[in-house]
Amino acid sequence: xxxAKHTSAAQQFGMHRATHRDPKLVQWGLTLAALxxxxxxxxxxxxxxxxxxxxxxxxxxxxNLVRDSDTxxxxxxxxxxxxxxxxxxxxxxxAAAWAITRFQFPGRSxxxxxxxxxxxxxxxxxGLMLMLLFGLQGYFGxxxxxxxxxxxxxxxxxxxxxxxVTLPFVARELIPVMEAIGPEEEIAAISLGADGWQMxxxxxxxxxxxxLLYGVILCNARAMGEFGAVYVVSGHITGRTDTMxxxxxxxxxxxxxxxxxxxxxxLTLLALVTLIVKVLLERKTRLELAxxxxxxxxxGEAS
Amino acid sequence: MSxxxxxxxxxxxxxxxxxxxxxxxxxxxxxAACFTKAFSLSVDQFWAAxxxxxxxxxxxxxxxxxxxxxxxxxxxxxxxxxxxxxxxxPLKRxxxxxxxxxxxxxxxxAxxxxxGLYVETGWLGxxxxxxxxxxxxxxxAVVLVLTFLGIPFVVxxxxxxxxxxxxxxxxxxxxxxASRSQTFWRVIFPTLIPALVTGFALSLARGLGEYGSxxxxxxxxxxxxxxAPVLIVARLEEFAYAEATAIAVVLLxxxxxxxxxxxxxxxxxxxxxx
Amino acid sequence: xSISVKNITKRFGDFTALDNVSVEVPTGSLLALLGPSGSGxxxxxxxxxxxxxxxxxSVLCQDEDVTHHSARQRNVGFVFQHYALFRHMNVFENVAxxxxxxxxxxxxxxxxxxxxxxxxxxxxxxxxxxxQLSGGQRQRIALARALAIQPKVLLLxxxxxxxxxxxxxxxxxxxxxxxxxxxxxxxxxxxxxxxxFEVADKVVVMNxxxxxxxxxxxxxxxxxxxxxxxxxxxxxxxxxxxxxxGRALVGGLxxxxxxxxxxxxxxxxxxxxxxxxxxxxSPNGAASLKARVERINSAGSIAKVFLLAVEFPxxxxxxxxxxxxxxxxxxxxxxxxxxxxxxxVFVPEYVI
Numbered sequence: 045x046x047x048a049k050h051t052s053a054a055q056q057f058g059m060h061r062a063t064h065r066d067p068k069l070v071q072w073g074l075t076l077a078a079l080x081x082x083x084x085x086x087x088x089x090x091x092x093x094x095x096x097x098x099x100x101x102x103x104x105x106x107x108n109l110v111r112d113s114d115t116x117x118x119x120x121x122x123x124x125x126x127x128x129x130x131x132x133x134x135x136x137x138x139a140a141a142w143a144i145t146r147f148q149f150p151g152r153s154x155x156x157x158x159x160x161x162x163x164x165x166x167x168x169x170x171g172l173m174l175m176l177l178f179g180l181q182g183y184f185g186x187x188x189x190x191x192x193x194x195x196x197x198x199x200x201x202x203x204x205x206x207x208x209v210t211l212p213f214v215a216r217e218l219i220p221v222m223e224a225i226g227p228e229e230e231i232a233a234i235s236l237g238a239d240g241w242q243m244x245x246x247x248x249x250x251x252x253x254x255x256l257l258y259g260v261i262l263c264n265a266r267a268m269g270e271f272g273a274v275y276v277v278s279g280h281i282t283g284r285t286d287t288m289x290x291x292x293x294x295x296x297x298x299x300x301x302x303x304x305x306x307x308x309x310x311l312t313l314l315a316l317v318t319l320i321v322k323v324l325l326e327r328k329t330r331l332e333l334a335x336x337x338x339x340x341x342x343x344g345e346a347s
Numbered sequence: 348m349s350x351x352x353x354x355x356x357x358x359x360x361x362x363x364x365x366x367x368x369x370x371x372x373x374x375x376x377x378x379a380a381c382f383t384k385a386f387s388l389s390v391d392q393f394w395a396a397x398x399x400x401x402x403x404x405x406x407x408x409x410x411x412x413x414x415x416x417x418x419x420x421x422x423x424x425x426x427x428x429x430x431x432x433x434x435x436x437p438l439k440r441x442x443x444x445x446x447x448x449x450x451x452x453x454x455x456x457a458x459x460x461x462x463g464l465y466v467e468t469g470w471l472g473x474x475x476x477x478x479x480x481x482x483x484x485x486x487x488a489v490v491l492v493l494t495f496l497g498i499p500f501v502v503x504x505x506x507x508x509x510x511x512x513x514x515x516x517x518x519x520x521x522x523x524x525a526s527r528s529q530t531f532w533r534v535i536f537p538t539l540i541p542a543l544v545t546g547f548a549l550s551l552a553r554g555l556g557e558y559g560s561x562x563x564x565x566x567x568x569x570x571x572x573x574x575a576p577v578l579i580v581a582r583l584e585e586f587a588y589a590e591a592t593a594i595a596v597v598l599l600x601x602x603x604x605x606x607x608x609x610x611x612x613x614x615x616x617x618x619x620x621x
Numbered sequence: 622x623s624i625s626v627k628n629i630t631k632r633f634g635d636f637t638a639l640d641n642v643s644v645e646v647p648t649g650s651l652l653a654l655l656g657p658s659g660s661g662x663x664x665x666x667x668x669x670x671x672x673x674x675x676x677x678x679s680v681l682c683q684d685e686d687v688t689h690h691s692a693r694q695r696n697v698g699f700v701f702q703h704y705a706l707f708r709h710m711n712v713f714e715n716v717a718x719x720x721x722x723x724x725x726x727x728x729x730x731x732x733x734x735x736x737x738x739x740x741x742x743x744x745x746x747x748x749x750x751x752x753q754l755s756g757g758q759r760q761r762i763a764l765a766r767a768l769a770i771q772p773k774v775l776l777l778x779x780x781x782x783x784x785x786x787x788x789x790x791x792x793x794x795x796x797x798x799x800x801x802x803x804x805x806x807x808x809x810x811x812x813x814x815x816x817x818f819e820v821a822d823k824v825v826v827m828n829x830x831x832x833x834x835x836x837x838x839x840x841x842x843x844x845x846x847x848x849x850x851x852x853x854x855x856x857x858x859x860x861x862x863x864x865x866x867g868r869a870l871v872g873g874l875x876x877x878x879x880x881x882x883x884x885x886x887x888x889x890x891x892x893x894x895x896x897x898x899x900x901x902x903s904p905n906g907a908a909s910l911k912a913r914v915e916r917i918n919s920a921g922s923i924a925k926v927f928l929l930a931v932e933f934p935x936x937x938x939x940x941x942x943x944x945x946x947x948x949x950x951x952x953x954x955x956x957x958x959x960x961x962x963x964x965x966v967f968v969p970e971y972v973i
Contacts, residue, residue, distance in 0.1 A: 067527070071434055078430035079442065081423045084471070085495045086445050089460040092470060096463065136369045143362040147353050155366070157610065161374055164606040166556035168576035169595040172583065173377035176384050181588055183380055208373050228705035230356055235670060235692045235699045236719035237770055240357035246718070250709040262450075269453025271559030276580065289455035289559065296459055296563065308456040315451035322451075323444050354674045355692055 090312065097309035100302050108306035114283040115307055118291035125199065125274075125287060126267035129206035133263055134256075137214025142248075145222040146230070156219065162211045170208045171276025174201060197279030202287060205273035210263045217259030218252060221329070225251050254332060258325045265318040269311055378599075385596040388589050396593035404570045405578050406597075412486060412574075413554030416493035420550045421543050423494065424501025431502070432509040446503070449496050458563025461492045484566035489574075492560045497550030504546040508539055545612050552605040556598070622683050622773040622806050623648040624669060629678035631664055631830075638664040639675070640830040646774070646823075649804045651797070653817035656827035657853065662810045663702075663778055665827070669808065670776050671695045682773060698767030698805070700777040704759045706751040712738070712762055713747040719770035737765040740799070757788040768803070777809035781816065793820055814854050818842065826850050848967045851892045858898065858937055864889040869966045872933040874910050878966045889968045895940040897963045900926065900949060909960035912937055914953050919946055926951060928959060 098105050110116055143149075144156055162170065176182050178195040188195060195201045229251065233243040249256075271289040278285040286294060288307055295304035353359045385393065396402075430436075431443050449457065465472040465482025475482055482488050512535065520530040558576040565572040575598055582591035624646040631639040639661045646652045654662040667673035669680055671692035679688040687695055707715050713734055714721075720730045738744050741761040751759055760780065767775060780796065781789040797820050800807055811817050817824050818838040825835040826849075833853075834846040845851040852859070862871035865886040869878040881887070901909065912928040915936075919925075924946035928937040937959055941949075951957070 066433065074426055075430050075434055075436055078427040079436075081427060081498075082442055082445060085423075085491075085498065086448050088470060089457070089464060089495075090445075090448065092464055093456065093460050096460075132369075136366065139362040139369070140366040142358060143366050146356050147359050147363070149363065155370075158370065158374075160606070161378075164552055164556070164602040165378075166558065166576055166595075166598050166602065168558045168579050169381070169556075169598055170377075172579060172591055172595050173381045175583065176380045176588065176592060177377055179588070181586070204373070208377070211370075211373060227352060227356060228701060228703065229707055231352075231672060231692075232699070232701060232705035232707070232766075233718065233722075234355060234357070235672065235697065236722065236766065237693050237696070238718070238722040239693065242722045243357070246722070247707055250707075265451045269451075269455070271453065271455045272576065275558070276583065289453050292453075292455045292459055293563070296462075301463070304459060308459050311453045311456050315448060315453070315456075318451040319444055319447055322447065355672050 090316075093305060093308050093312045096301065096305035099305075104302065105306050105309075108303045109310070112303060114286065115291055115295075115303065117283045118286045118288050118307070119310070121199070121202070121284075121286065122268050122288040125202045125206055126264055128203050129210055129267045130260055130264050132203075132207050133210055133214050134260060136211065137218050137259060138256075140215040141218035141222050144219055146227050159212050159215050162208055167209055167270065167272025168276055171205050171273040174204055174208070174273075174277050178204075196277050197281065197285060199285070201277040202274050202285065205277045206267050206270050209270050209273050210266045213263035213266065214256070214259035217255050217262070221252050221255035222248075254325055254329045258322065258329065261318055261321050261325070265315060268314055381592055381595060381599065384589060384592040388593060392589070393593050396590040397597050401569055401573070402575070402578060402594060405573050405575045408486070408489075408572065409555060409574045412489045412493060413551050416490045416554055417497055417547050417551040419490065419494045420497030420501045421547050424498045424546060425505060425539075425543065427498065428502045428505035428509055432506060446499050449499050454496070454557065454559030455563070457492060457495060458560035461488065461495070461560065462564045465491070483564060484572070486572060488564040488566075489561055489572065492564050493550075493554040493557060496553055496557060496560065500549040500553065501543070501546035504542045504549065505539065508542040512538065541612065541615060545609065548605065548609045548612055552602065552609065555605065556602060624774055624806060624808070625681045626665065626669065627679045627681065629665065629668060629675045629680070631661070631668065631673065631675050637830050639668070641678070642827075642830070642832055643678075644825055644832065644835065646806055646808055648806055650822040651800045651807045651809070651820065652823045652825060653821035654808060654810045654825050654827060655812070655814060655817040655853075656833075657812060659829070660827040661830040662812075662827045666776050666778055666808060666810050669774070670697050670699045672699070696770060696773050698770060698772030698775040700760075700763045700767050700775070700780055702778040702780075702782055704751075704763040706759055706763060706766070708751050711748050711750050712743070712754070715751070715762055716765045716769050718766065723770070733769060734765075737769055740768070740802075741765045755788075756784050757792060760784065760792060764799075768805070772805065775805045775807040777807065779811060780809050781811075781813075789816075796820060826853060828853070845892075845965065848890055848892070851965060851967075856895060856938065858893045858895065860891040860893070860935060862889055862891060863887060864966060864968055869964070872910065872930065872935070874961075875908065876961065876964045876966075880966065881968055887968055889966050892965045892967070893961045893963070895925070895938040896923075897961055898937065898939040899960050899962060900939055900941060900945075900951070901958045901960065902949070904958045905960050909958040910937075912957060912959050914951055914955045914957060916953060917946075917951060919943065928957070930959075931956065 097108075100108075108115065109119070140155075140159060144152060175196055177184055178188060178201065179185050180189070180196070182196070185196075195204065229247050230243055233247045238246065268287075269289055270287075271293070274287055275290060275293075278287070278290055280286065280290065280294065282294065288311055292304050292307045292311070295301075295307065388396065427446065431439065431446075462483050463469050465475065465488060466484075467473065467476045469483070472482060480487070482491055516534055517530055520534045525533065556576070558574070561574050562577060565574065567573050567577055575594060579591045579594050579598075582588075582594065624644075626642060626644040626646075629639050629642045630637070642661070642665060644652075644654075644665070654665060656662045664673055668675050671687070671690060671694075675688070679686055681687065682695070707718065710718070716734045716737055717730050720733065734747075735744070738747065741764055743758060743761055743765070746754070746758070751762070754762065760783075764777075764780075781792055784792065793816060796809075809820070818841075821838060823836065824838050824841050826833045826841065828849050834841055834850045841850065842854060845854060851857055860871040860874075862869055862874075863886050864870075864878050864881040866884060867877065867879050867882045869876050869881075869889055869891055871891055876891070878889075881889070904911070911931040913931060914926060914928050916927040917924065918927075922943075923940045924943055926939045926941065926946075928939065929935075930937065939959060949957075
């Protein structure tokens with residue numbers, strides 16, 4: 045995912061000197077075109093989701109969400125699957141970023157590139173790969189059946205699929221942040237007698253907390269919204285393996301538009317909250333990185 | 348960084364070991380399984396699975412809509428990035444933040460809402476359908492939703508480059524007697540090409556792999572609006588794992604090629620920034 | 622606590638950072654590792670701290686071999702070049718860190734931090750964050766933080782490198798006074814010879830991973846062991862000539878050189894410090910050089926005179942007292958005679 049963590053000073057101060065050289069007509073025309081595009085492609089669909097969800101009034105909306113036990117189950121399932129996947133990728137992200145930014149080893153840049161791999165694999169293919177390993181006809185299928193363990197068409201499969209598609213999020217947010225901060229403070233902590241965990245909790249974590257939260261937020265949004273990969277491994281057992289996005293699709297197939305949009309509105313709300321937190325965190329990390337640069341590089345003025 | 352950090356900072360083997368283990372279990376072993384399965388087919392069987400009139404139609408459809416929507420994304424995304432960086436208007440920050448919505452919005456939701464907007468009774472369909480423009484259950488519908496997904500890639504790659512353009516270059520060109528359009532095409536545009544190409548590649552990669560939103564809006568008509576991932580799901584539902592895997596391998600090879608291409612493009616475009 | 626470094630060798634790939642280096646740091650002394658960049662001085666400091674592991678050789682603290690102890694176990698205070706203060710902790714927490722991770726009682730911690738902040742003259746800044754401090758203040762906090770763990774030895778990496786000239790001078794004097802107060806065995810790294818000579822009890826001059834000379838500042842300054850040290854200590858006139866029969870010859874100048882009584886003539890280099898040259902209006906036989914005054918800089922506590930030798934192409938820097946300058950009444954273009962009071966002659970090792 046490409047994030048804009050860069051609002052330049054010029055943008056913050058509002059005016060670009062070059063601005064007033066673009067003729068007014070061009071400015072107006074382009075602005076209008078841009079706003080029209082954003083409105084048609086983004087704003088109207090956004091408003092439409094909530095309009096459709098609430099078309100039958102608030103009571104109907106509430107009923108669509110809570111009275112339909114299958115829908116309720118899908119919400120609960122998503123609330124169980126997504127956090128587990130996020131925690132798994134959080135631990136992974138920390139380990140990967142620590143290894144990559146703090147040590148030199150052969151294959152380091154290859155490993156960095158490999159982390160992004162899941163982004164370029166179609167989610168359906170990701171689901172298929174899990175089927176090949178753990179499905180009934182898969183490589184481990186017979187063994188799993190013998191031990192009466194179920195991965196495909198059940199929650200573990202959903203978690204694995206979600207882990208795969210969201211694997212890079214935390215790591216790729218942390219790597220640049222930790223690279224920028226550098227290892228000096230951690231080395232200082234060790235030289236002052238801290239052990240590994242003390243160093244991690246007291247020095248590393250406080251320094252990266254905003255970047256970490258940023259990665260977690262993005263990871264969570266994708267985890268809750270993942271469709272293709274879980275579609276393949278879920279088996280569509282209504283009320284048991286349908287996550288929220290799958291429930292949206294099933295209700296849509298059943299021509300239950302109000303129900304479908306009700307679930308969709310929750311997911312959209314999640315997206316909006318994600319965006320807001322993202323904007324706030326971007327401001328925060330930008331300020332902290334600027335500060336970091338100041339702490340490290342400013343030679344002292346008179347004391 | 349000193350090479351012997353390893354002896355000073357703790358956790359080298361733990362963190363690297365865990366990273367490798369996690370990636371192997373979750374990504375590398377499944378990938379290997381995928382290729383192993385595909386190679387269990389003979390060449391003829393493999394060929395028969397990946398090259399039927401229906402799969403060829405699906406590849407063609409996937410590529411066509413991805414390329415068309417990526418082109419649309421770079422044109423519209425360019426205008427948006429330009430306006431966001433250079434002009435001021437009310438609610439600019441909100442519009443700027445909304446650009447990221449397609450990243451955060453579950454694709455199933457995008458598919459659901461797009462499929463409703465452009466039907467005859469939809470908010471936009473009521474105006475467009477009488478004009479003969481069908482924005483739902485058609486090729487155009489897929490292009491629309493993929494453009495929605497592709498635009499943020501383009502805007503977010505272009506924005507930093509546009510912001511880093513120095514006024515003095517434009518001023519220099521202007522003082523040297525270049526007209527406004529000459530300045531744009533000869534001075535500004537060339538420096539944007541790498542970012543535009545990267546944005547195009549990223550949105551193309553996204554379009555080629557997209558599933559969730561497309562199944563909602565395309566209508567999934569064989570030979571017409573069926574994408575390759577839909578075929579994989581169809582084969583799986585027939586328990587034809589090997590055939591499904593063969594198509595998946597084709598998609599994987601394409602996406603790895605895209606990944607390499609994007610990396611090369613990023614390296615190439617970084618030449619311009621010291 | 623004394624430190625002895627014995628036969629340390631350290632390579633980074635093909636690059637030899639330290640080549641069989643041995644250094645003694647006597648208990649309670651303040652030692653300077655002086656050398657140009659790439660001389661291995663910082664690597665040596667980090668090896669003493671345990672932040673770098675030597676390929677061979679050993680590090681002894683008092684009589685204990687700590688070569689294989691980790692940085693944590695060595696209990697050394699290390700002041701990093703860029704301070705490495707914890708940016709999310711305030712001054713108090715930064716200084717307290719070492720005691721906190723040792724789980725010392727809260728009361729003791731706050732007492733000791735207060736004491737240390739008094740010592741580094743930064744009382745009242747407990748609640749500030751590193752970003753809100755000036756460079757000199759950060760430097761002193763880094764020092765207080767290192768001292769908080771009551772280290773056996775204090776190691777400072779280019780302690781004044783990132784500061785501007787005025788603050789440098791102040792902190793330099795302050796560090797010397799501080800050391801006299803606490804007497805912790807200390808080692809600091811610097812590339813500034815003036816800094817080393819002004820602050821340290823003992824100076825170790827390093828070059829290309831080797832120790833060129835070690836000794837008290839006046840010893841090193843007065844009796845440089847070799848041309849590198851002479852050159853590095855800076856501001857010196859260099860002449861190339863020959864030695865024969867206990868005499869060294871440069872152009873018309875002839876000086877005693879008892880170290881080389883041999884008959885056979887050999888190339889040699891002669892070094893004379895600017896303040897060891899005398900200017901006269903009349904010649905003094907073979908012991909003086911005829912030269913023309915090119916420029917004079919008399920602003921400051923000494924007068925600097927730049928001359929060109931008349932008989933062969935060599936420039937001369939001479940420093941004389943303002944009184945002497947007044948006596949001579951020099952001006953540019955004058956022809957004068959320059960004679961050395963003290964000359965160091967180095968004859969390159971005879972290598973076949």
